[in-house]
Amino acid sequence: MKGLIDNSLIPDSKGEELFLLGVKNEDKSVSLFVRCWLKYLDLITTKPKFHTLCGNS
Secondary structure (H helix, E strand, C coil): CHHHHCCCCCCCCHHHHHHHHHHHHCCCCCCHHHHHHHHHHHHHHCCCCCCCCCCCC
């Protein structure tokens, strides 16, 4: 999937082309793979929130 996104691989099938279109448009209704990839990217790129009871303002 990463290879398709960074253009190091060429899509070989219609499914791979739909995956690329879905990821570029962030259309989660295209396939399960698009939803999984977007969720994966969200989890690895967003910084987790850290809550404390005591802290500096």
